[in-house]
Amino acid sequence: MSPDSLTAENRDLRSMADALFTAAIDREATRSGDFDADLWEELHAVGLADLTAPASVGGSDATWRQAALVLDSAARHGIQVPVAEHDLLAGWLLRTIGDPDGSSRTDTFGLSNDGASCVLPWADVAETAVILREQNGEWHYARLRLHSDDAPPAVAFGGVTWSRLSELEAVNWKPVGSPGVADAVIRRGAAVRSIQVAGAMDGMNSLTVEHAMMRRQFGQPLRKFQAVQRLLADVAAHSALAGTAVARLVDALEQDAVTDADVAVAKSCVGRSAEVLVRASHQVHGAIGTTQEHRLHRFSGAIYAWSRDFGGAATWERKLAEHLSGPEAAQDLWRLVTGV
């Protein structure tokens, strides 16, 4: 998102987010890949945790564009916080359904594919989880209280712990009501992941440019070599393309007119461009970028972890192709491109 297109209010919001996430970069928690509980408290304190919740329940009433700014800022700084899961997914679902319990301090969110288990991020640190599942065409959700003494099987991926919750058959499943709600939350999930991946791609682009300018080999900075310039141009191009696809999506979200096709455009462009960008960025960094110590893997790891969540590029491309197979396919395609 280019700064010149932001309102003054949104520029301030972004400055605030940038300052918080910049300060978090060198903290021990970030460096060791742990959850930064202090940062999460700070985000609560300044109103960035319950970002889009209405003021009446203590939220900040933020728009999609504002939420995207915050997610983008965290991602481009290589910082992992559960803003998306807590506020935009679990919180939104509970508010939309009108769940009487309301949000906890830290909610996470997951989709259950088989109805009995669920792989989701942040279950190691969240108080509660909202799980969504479909059975026989009906969507249900469950609110689970997570206990820190339970230790479900888990794996660290992209700076977040992903846990597998199981034996979910017996929990208290409640109907979500209208089926549109479940579709909407999946679109929202795919959207936040696209925003986050594009942000991380921008962060990776910056690191790569910086490295190519500072690192000297054969007596000159890497950026002087044409072969390296080719990589740098590809990184910049694919970062810009992903950013554009996401900006297009955020416009649709902001107008409350988002379709599966809009999400597919972002998921596909972001996913495909990420693959090119991650490879080229690592190539420019050389062996230095392959260590635990270097920040680069925080970005590439996050990109891969987020890219596949709520359906990867291939899933959404198939969905879009289906949308473009009707009797008016050509018109549908051009309408998707031009909006008219």
Added chain:
Amino acid sequence: MDQTSRPVTTSEINSLRREVRGFLAAFRREGRFTPTVDCWVRGWDDEFSKELGRRGYLAMTVPTAYGGQGRTHLERFVVTEELLAAGAPVAAHWIADRQVAPSLLAHGTEEQKREYLPRIAAGECYFGIGMSEPDSGSDLASVRTKGVKVDGGYRITGSKVWTSGAHRAEAFFVLTRTTPLGDGGKHEGLSQFIVPLDSPGVEVRPIVSADGLHHFNEVFLDEVFVADSAVLGRIGDGWKQVTSELSFERSGPERFMSTYVLLESLIAEGRVQEHGSRQLGRIASRLAALHTLSFGVAQRLHRGGPADTDAALVKLLGTEFEGDVVAWAADEMDGQAHDPMGFIGQQLRIAQVQRAGFTLRGGTSEVLRGVVTRGLTV
């Protein structure tokens, strides 16, 4: 406020789009044109260009005082994009409308504007551009065509290549060296002239393209006299003038739409095979994002901001995409009984041949990567 930078609403843009789309659909139904890939190079049709002029779709950003429409770059973008989507024959006026009219507006004298702009707007005056030379391809500043000051004007000697439409156009812009290469940088001492193609001493020789058609020419200039009034802009400012318009040339929808006709006919005729459907999703997504990127540059230019790097990115990514569409189409048609002389077979064949030029014309991908890399800062 300048007419061309006034704010435009989305609904104005959308209704213009519908209007152009309706006109093109009707013309297509009536067989007034046959769509083709790469229509902005291959589709030359004087009558169609005049029709566009009558409908107010040419010289859209030229002020009404010069016969133009006094509309914005965004409106021009929309009209252009719809014309390309239809594969309409727009080659005749393309250079005049895209490059010559804006350059005349920016650098031309009052006399030059009055001479050419109203007729460009009417679709009656076509132009070529003489930049590259046999020994100056990507390295444009190395041009050797000379402009020598003589009494009352200049004598121009040299040769230009890849001049599209010079055999049918009225005049062309010629980039010359008017001060010999010396202590100044090679970007200094260059100047632009407007040279009528029927001037004594001008010889146009065809360069037949691989598709068998004659789009390009080599133009020889032997002591061609032009009056002082034919100088475009200022003597010595040629480089600045040429490069200042590059963002418009590189960022337009013709940089990702050249093979749209092929994509459209494949899906309209249901030729996408089951296993290829994921690829269709990828291609449709990329197209939508490129449109947004390109339109974003148009918006930036509309507000008067710089957009060199983004314009280069549009062309770099867009022309690669045009080639991807061709390769994908070949995959889809693979194994399907198809008639190589039928519409899709023909379009695929043409696109495969034309594709080589997509990543060359208007700045090679390698030059563009250089532009992008130079624009990088920490």
